[in-house]
Amino acid sequence: MFEKYPFEKLNELLKDVPHPEEVLSLTIGEPQFETPKFIQDSLCKNAKYLNKYPKTAGEEVLKEAQRGFVKRRYSIELKKDELLPSFGTRELLFNFPLFLRPKKTAFPNPFYQIYEGAAIAAGSEINYMELKKENDFKNRLSQLEGDEDFIILNTPNNPTASVMSLDELSEWVEYALKNDVVILSDECYSELYIDEKPPSILEAAINVGNKNFKNILAINSISKRSSAPGLRSGFIAGDSEILKRYLSFRTYVGCASPLPLQYAAAEAWSDDEHVEPFREKYRKNFEIAKEILGVEIPKATFYIWLEVGDDIEFTKEAYKRGVKVMPGRFMGRKGAGEGYVRIALVYDEERTKKALKIIKELL
Known part of the structure; x- marks a missing residue:
């Protein structure tokens, strides 16, 4: 009835693939930057309303x-x-x-x-x-x-x-x-x-x-x-x-x-002011991606939809070198997404550079 979730498919694909102890995961659209303090403070201040x-x-x-x-x-x-x-x-x-x-x-x-x-x-x-x-x-x-x-x-x-x-x-x-x-x-x-x-x-x-x-x-x-x-x-x-x-x-x-x-x-x-620093981080990551991978900077999101040939083999090879990406076919049906991987640029500049250089070696 329901298809397996992409991350479940990815875990099954990579379960027997040898990989280094440290793996940079660029698979999930989850920001890795700290939530602004004023939001955290509000949450703490209003915890009393849990009743x-x-x-x-x-x-x-x-x-x-x-x-x-x-x-x-x-x-x-x-x-x-x-x-x-x-x-x-x-x-x-x-x-x-x-x-x-x-x-x-x-x-x-x-x-x-x-x-x-x-x-x-x-x-x-x-x-x-x-x-x-x-x-x-x-x-x-x-x-x-x-x-x-x-x-x-x-x-x-x-x-x-x-x-x-x-x-x-x-x-x-x-x-x-x-x-x-x-x-x-x-x-x-x-x-x-x-x-x-x-x-x-x-x-x-x-x-x-x-x-x-x-x-x-x-x-x-x-x-x-x-x-x-x-x-x-x-x-x-x-x-x-x-x-x-x-x-x-x-x-x-x-x-x-x-x-x-x-x-x-x-x-x-x-x-609105707290959002701009996050945009700036993603802008810099896209600039790094353009420099290393030669890709065009998209108008929005923090994703790169990268054409790689065989997305399954590319994903396994990247994992062997310490980078996890999402095969495009896991996000599509009827062949859509095949030949692409999704890369989420959600880390700081240093880790982004490290991951993208590994990807560059594979292209």
Whole structure:
């Protein structure tokens, strides 16, 4: 029913491969930099609220902070019923399709594994829309089969690091309106940009006159933005009619965030200055990658989608030399991702240089 998770497949692949004692793991999209102190201090200060049940709908202080982020970042003033906080975005990506019960779902291929797992759990047929060099690793309307009632987009993209433009996203919004299709845009890497800020599908909705975000939803997370994946703070924003019904569904799911986490997350969502040092670290890592590997610097994320030939053999050889990468085929279906590896540049400069020099020797 469910495919093995990519990391489980990777562990099986490498279990008998000899390797040095120290291995640099570039496989997981988990920031390795310390969470800012003001966020940690808020968590400690509010630990006393562990004696209270959190609301499914989230505390107003958190919702205000998240709407404030959207206003500052996208110049969009969301109404109160146009945003719901979540316990990270992984739970959203899994349980939203269970709520929606689509007959057919389309999403990028390769992809974040939860997209497929949720579709399977919801009993939905799947259209795997391949991301490849020929389409600049961006999904096009021509990839649709015409009978989908739910579409997931992912920009900035994991694993390929591609970024869709406002015009490209606007085409998808127009399609959703014309064909009464729900589109969910996963934008969790939106704040890890190099220079130009990536657009949101919410901006695209406004751009085509869909001011009420009909059929359009965006999700975002604090995990990458604030180097705080342990806070499990995300949100879903957009179509208020869908969100009202989804909130009722969430009451039964039991995924409300503990109050100390909500208060700390509110502090993080309300502050923009602490994010720039993280962006600068990733910029420097990309510059190192360009210098050592000769790759182009992507517009956002902290990933390199590196073409290597045989991704399985490359992964094993890299592991023998002390570097762990993710084979592209483990993140895709029907051959998508083969020939590539995903490299997460989540370490400091010194370890990044060491790992990339080993990869360079293998290319």
